[in-house]
Amino acid sequence: MGGHWLARWRHIVLCGWRWSQAGFLTRAGERVEPFLRPWWSGTGGAERGLRRLGTSGRPSLSRDLTLQPPRRPKSTNPFTRAQEENWRRRNKTVLTYVAAAAVGMLGASYAAVPLYRLYCQTTGLGGSAVAGHTSDQIESMVPIKDRIIKVTFNADVHASLQWNFRPQQTEVYVVPGETALAFYKAKNPTDKPVIGISTYNVVPFEAGQYFNKIQCFCFEEQRLNPQEEVDMPVFFYIDPEFAEDPRMVNVDLITLSYTFFEAKEGHKLPVPGYN
Amino acid sequence: MSTAMNFGTKSFQPRPPDKGSFPLDHFGECKSFKEKFMKCLRDNNFENALCRNESKEYLECRMERQLMAQEPLEKLGFRDLIDGKPEAKDKC
Numbered sequence: 001m002g003g004h005w006l007a008r009w010r011h012i013v014l015c016g017w018r019w020s021q022a023g024f025l026t027r028a029g030e031r032v033e034p035f036l037r038p039w040w041s042g043t044g045g046a047e048r049g050l051r052r053l054g055t056s057g058r059p060s061l062s063r064d065l066t067l068q069p070p071r072r073p074k075s076t077n078p079f080t081r082a083q084e085e086n087w088r089r090r091n092k093t094v095l096t097y098v099a100a101a102a103v104g105m106l107g108a109s110y111a112a113v114p115l116y117r118l119y120c121q122t123t124g125l126g127g128s129a130v131a132g133h134t135s136d137q138i139e140s141m142v143p144i145k146d147r148i149i150k151v152t153f154n155a156d157v158h159a160s161l162q163w164n165f166r167p168q169q170t171e172v173y174v175v176p177g178e179t180a181l182a183f184y185k186a187k188n189p190t191d192k193p194v195i196g197i198s199t200y201n202v203v204p205f206e207a208g209q210y211f212n213k214i215q216c217f218c219f220e221e222q223r224l225n226p227q228e229e230v231d232m233p234v235f236f237y238i239d240p241e242f243a244e245d246p247r248m249v250n251v252d253l254i255t256l257s258y259t260f261f262e263a264k265e266g267h268k269l270p271v272p273g274y275n
Numbered sequence: 276m277s278t279a280m281n282f283g284t285k286s287f288q289p290r291p292p293d294k295g296s297f298p299l300d301h302f303g304e305c306k307s308f309k310e311k312f313m314k315c316l317r318d319n320n321f322e323n324a325l326c327r328n329e330s331k332e333y334l335e336c337r338m339e340r341q342l343m344a345q346e347p348l349e350k351l352g353f354r355d356l357i358d359g360k361p362e363a364k365d366k367c
Contacts, residue, residue: 215296237352
């Protein structure tokens with residue numbers, strides 16, 4: 001240990017102007033080594049000499065590797081080495097914090113899904129972009145008489161369903177804030193009772209969020225007996241905020257489209273809403 | 276439901292109706308009211324604002340026959356018609 005220290009002191013004095021260059025030292029050690037060999041008697045001396053000249057950054061001897069720490073500081077000056085180790089320690093802590101933050105973010109992004117669902121259930125928004133429309137809103141809404149919108153109706157049937165399904169009026173002129181009634185008609189021409197279930201679509205897409213149905217015949221199974229014909233009403237209104245949306249300025253036509261499917265055993269039409 | 280692979284576009288999210296689904300009128304109990312409403316629409320060039328009385332009567336028929344949950348008419352947006360009726364009666 002003392003010899004080690006002595007060697008280090010000596011090489012600082014001898015190679016003072018190049019003491020920080022560890023790489024230089026290793027190269028210098030390699031170049032000097034053949035000359036050193038005859039000086040020091042035996043191989044042990046040569047190894048000692050090599051060790052003296054190129055202490056830092058020379059993992060050549062396996063014995064040295066086990067003795068030395070896994071990472072050696074780049075500088076050999078004891079004053080800067082302490083600082084370097086301090087930096088290294090601080091870097092390690094910072095790295096740990098950053099890694100923990102990254103893992104935390106990843107975990108938070110996974111946790112966000114059930115948390116958001118919980119939030120929606122408690123606040124009652126239920127996944128809709130616009131706040132829920134309660135019956136109080138219907139009570140207090142005022143029709144905006146100067147904005148007339150034409151609502152056209154479309155009826156579709158899935159290929160496997162043999163009903164005759166069609167709207168009873170092709171269009172209706174409504175204003176936002178006014179409740180309106182419309183009728184569809186469905187007939188089952190077959191000799192067997194058929195259960196159908198329907199869904200709807202509103203075009204244009206942006207206007208769909210203002211289209212509110214108070215009551216209709218969709219999303220529930222409707223059973224038609226053989227040769228039966230029924231009227232299916234739709235009671236709806238267009239939100240008065242439609243008139244204040246700048247994106248809806250050019251929208252004068254809304255198309256409501258219903259499609260009927262056959263309800264089969266075990267098939268479940270995904271009913272909208274959080275469940 | 277589109278078959279094209281457009282994942283980026285927004286898709287329409289159907290919302291359930293506020294008051295659920297109308298039970299089917301299998302026996303046609305309110306058919307006459309419906310016919311009155313349709314006739315009114317056809318006469319008035321399909322303007323809904325002029326046929327609101329008939330639509331109110333149709334819904335009242337449904338409520339009476341248990342084909343619709345009982346609701347005060349204000350909650351269905353017919354507040355002006357309820358107020359208007361006694362006034363009209365007074366005028367008559």
